[in-house]
Amino acid sequence: MNDKKLAVKRILLFVLFSYGLYWIFAGLCDLFGILQDEAGFQFVTFIAMFTPAIGSLLTRLVTKEGMANSMLRLNLKGNGKYFLLAIAFPIIYTAIEDVLNAIILGAKFDPNAVFEAVGVSAAGYTAAIFFNIAISIALFPVFLGEELGWRGYLFPKLKTVMNRPAAYIVCGIIWGVWHTPAIIDGLNFGKDYMGYPYMGVLLMCLFCTGTGIIFAWLTEKTNSVYPAAFAHAVNNNATGLILALSETNDESRVLQFFLVGTAAIFIVAAACIAESAVSEKRTAVSQKQAAD
Amino acid sequence: MAGLLYRDLVLNKKNLLIMALGEIAISFLMVAPILFDGVTSETEIITSLLSVFVFIMLFLTLGVMTASIFEADESKKWAYFITSTPLTDVSQIKEKYLFTLLLYIALFVWCYFFAVISAVMGGSANVLIAFLMMCIMIAANAIEFPFLVRFGSKAGSHIKTAVMLLAMIIAFEYIFFGDLSIFGSPDKIFEFFEKFSDTSLMSDITLTVLAVFPYFSAGLYFLSYKLSCKLYLKGAEEYER
Numbered sequence: 160m161n162d163k164k165l166a167v168k169r170i171l172l173f174v175l176f177s178y179g180l181y182w183i184f185a186g187l188c189d190l191f192g193i194l195q196d197e198a199g200f201q202f203v204t205f206i207a208m209f210t211p212a213i214g215s216l217l218t219r220l221v222t223k224e225g226m227a228n229s230m231l232r233l234n235l236k237g238n239g240k241y242f243l244l245a246i247a248f249p250i251i252y253t254a255i256e257d258v259l260n261a262i263i264l265g266a267k268f269d270p271n272a273v274f275e276a277v278g279v280s281a282a283g284y285t286a287a288i289f290f291n292i293a294i295s296i297a298l299f300p301v302f303l304g305e306e307l308g309w310r311g312y313l314f315p316k317l318k319t320v321m322n323r324p325a326a327y328i329v330c331g332i333i334w335g336v337w338h339t340p341a342i343i344d345g346l347n348f349g350k351d352y353m354g355y356p357y358m359g360v361l362l363m364c365l366f367c368t369g370t371g372i373i374f375a376w377l378t379e380k381t382n383s384v385y386p387a388a389f390a391h392a393v394n395n396n397a398t399g400l401i402l403a404l405s406e407t408n409d410e411s412r413v414l415q416f417f418l419v420g421t422a423a424i425f426i427v428a429a430a431c432i433a434e435s436a437v438s439e440k441r442t443a444v445s446q447k448q449a450a451d
Numbered sequence: 452m453a454g455l456l457y458r459d460l461v462l463n464k465k466n467l468l469i470m471a472l473g474e475i476a477i478s479f480l481m482v483a484p485i486l487f488d489g490v491t492s493e494t495e496i497i498t499s500l501l502s503v504f505v506f507i508m509l510f511l512t513l514g515v516m517t518a519s520i521f522e523a524d525e526s527k528k529w530a531y532f533i534t535s536t537p538l539t540d541v542s543q544i545k546e547k548y549l550f551t552l553l554l555y556i557a558l559f560v561w562c563y564f565f566a567v568i569s570a571v572m573g574g575s576a577n578v579l580i581a582f583l584m585m586c587i588m589i590a591a592n593a594i595e596f597p598f599l600v601r602f603g604s605k606a607g608s609h610i611k612t613a614v615m616l617l618a619m620i621i622a623f624e625y626i627f628f629g630d631l632s633i634f635g636s637p638d639k640i641f642e643f644f645e646k647f648s649d650t651s652l653m654s655d656i657t658l659t660v661l662a663v664f665p666y667f668s669a670g671l672y673f674l675s676y677k678l679s680c681k682l683y684l685k686g687a688e689e690y691e692r
Contacts, residue, residue: 198570205567232453283655286662293665294582300560 166319169222173316174333177214177308181207185340200344207341208301211308218312230311234383245377245386246292248427249394250401252373256423257405263419267406288400295389295396302391303384306374309334311384314375327375331368338363348413362417369424370394376431455546456553463520470516474509474558478565481505482572490573498574506562506577510584513558517551517592518608521599541680544600548676551592559585583664590668593675601682 185194185203193199219226235242260266274284309330317326338346342359352358374387407416460467479486484497559581566576594614599607653661 193571198567202567202571205564279653279658280655283653283658286655286658290658290662290665293662297556297559297582297585297665298563300556301563 163320165222166316169218169224170313170316170320172221173214173218173308173312175214176217177211178337180210180213181337182340184210194344200341200346204341205301209304211306211312211337212304215308215312228315229307230378230382230384231307232383233385234381238381238383238386241377241381241386242389245390246296246393248373248377248390249398250288250292252423252427253398253401253420255426256402256420259419259423260405260407260416264412264415266409266416268404269406270404273404284400288397291397291400292393295392298396299385299388299392302395303388306378306384306387306391309371310374310378310387314371314378327372328368330375331371332364334371335364335367336360338367347417349410351410352413358414362414362421366417366421366424369421369428372428373424373431376428376435379435452542452546452549455542456550459520459546459550466516466519470512473512474561477505477508477512478561481565481576482569482574485569485572485574494573495575498569499577502566502569502574502576503580506581506584509558509562510555510581510588513554514588514591517554517588518595518599518604518611520547520550521596521607522604541683544676544679544683548596548672548679551596552589552672555585555589583661586665586668589672593668593671596675597678597682600679 184206188194188199188203194203215229218224219229257268261268270281270284274281277284279287313333314326314330317329321329339356339360342348342363343356346359347363348355348359350356354361370391374390377386377390378384380386402420409416481498481502484501485494488494562576562581563578566578566581569576595607595611598610602610
């Protein structure tokens with residue numbers, strides 16, 4: 160079996176394991192009535208987040224691949240800026256999202272009103288954001304469960320069978336569709352929107368493609384999945400307070416707000432792609448000069 | 452580094468196993484009222500209060516164990532053997548600090564998971580306390596470890612006991628002369644801890660202190676690591692005394 164065929168086989172197996180473990184578990188929980196409230200949803204999500212890591216481990220085991228290139232090394236030395244960027248990126252694109260919500264969708268952007276409603280000053284609100292970031296970082300092992308699968312295993316394999324842009328898109332789609340049980344249960348969009356749940360899954364694929372580009376960039380720069388896990392943790396747990404600065408609680412426009420949020424992510428993703436292109440060009444030039 | 456982490460995992464496997472079983476048993480205290488009495492109107496309040504004490508106990512138990520991670524290296528032969536390996540002594544210290552930090556993070560994730568389990572069963576848990584306890588224990592270890600590295604675990608544990616005695620004296624001083632109104636009734640205790648589960652109930656100063664504290668403990672831990680690197684093996688002659 161040649162390398163490409165083997166990579167395709169491994170990708171298919173990984174997807175089968177990751178999807179199978181999560182979807183079957185979610186189905187069983189639904190059957191036993193665990194998924195009926197918020198707590199049950201959180202429980203299933205918590206377990207589900209480890210399924211990509213388990214999927215990659217099982218695939219490595221079945222195809223006798225071993226643990227080479229698992230990207231489990233921290234590689235902190237010389238990569239500190241990427242670890243800081245991992246924490247900063249979700250904050251940056253959520254802030255851009257706030258601005259875009261106000262410009263494109265006319266959402267009210269009045270931080271003072273928000274501080275007043277919550278009953279804290281700007282300093283207190285900022286402190287709460289930093290506190291949430293700290294908790295998110297401490298919870299990174301949960302997100303490592305996903306990142307070991309998507310960025311640590313799937314993305315590098317996809318790159319061996321297709322070009323980089325295609326790999327970004329396919330990885331985003333696989334990651335997005337994986338969320339289907341959660342979207343059916345109302346993740347991000349609720350249940351009352353046009354095209355439920357298909358539109359939700361479609362938008363999730365777009366969102367996952369955007370964030371996937373950023374997380375993959377962080378992983379490639381450091382050759383480690385930890386920055387991606389940090390970024391994922393901050394994205395999921397610490398951006399809510401920043402997003403709350405613009406009034407986005409109009410449920411009838413949930414899809415529009417999500418689409419604008421995804422656009423903000425793609426702005427940061429484009430910057431990552433541009434940086435990659437520039438640094439690759441630089442490396443090529445320096446290699447050519449060295450060869451000459 | 453992975454090899455060193457594995458070595459410590461093997462050297463401490465008995466301690467870790469006993470501790471893990473203990474931590475699991477303690478965690479179940481949190482949901483004991485649900486297991487024995489089922490879900491009642493007071494379940495949420497009781498489990499939330501219990502979670503505070505359970506999380507404090509879990510982190511204190513782990514805190515006691517962390518000092519033993521340094522004990523394994525404390526024979527003169529072993530201490531000098533370490534310097535003969537290709538890894539630098541800085542790597543040895545880095546691994547100890549990383550191993551301890553990973554244990555705390557693993558325990559915090561466990562607390563988070565158990566909070567979710569408690570919620571599924573109809574209870575409630577205060578994860579914020581677990582996070583704060585983690586930061587407190589990291590800060591405490593940051594102070595303790597340089598002493599362990601310089602004077603060995605025996606002297607280090609004496610220093611730790613002295614610090615704990617000092618803390619107890621301060622606590623007793625507070626009990627005798629401080630403001631105890633918050634402990635006046637169970638409601639007030641619950642109210643006090645409820646503020647720690649909902650950031651919207653906190654004042655600006657509380658929020659700022661809470662936000663700064665995790666970064667402060669992380670910084671202190673890093674400084675402690677740097678100090679330990681400088682002190683490492685300087686007290687090797689005293690290890691076997």
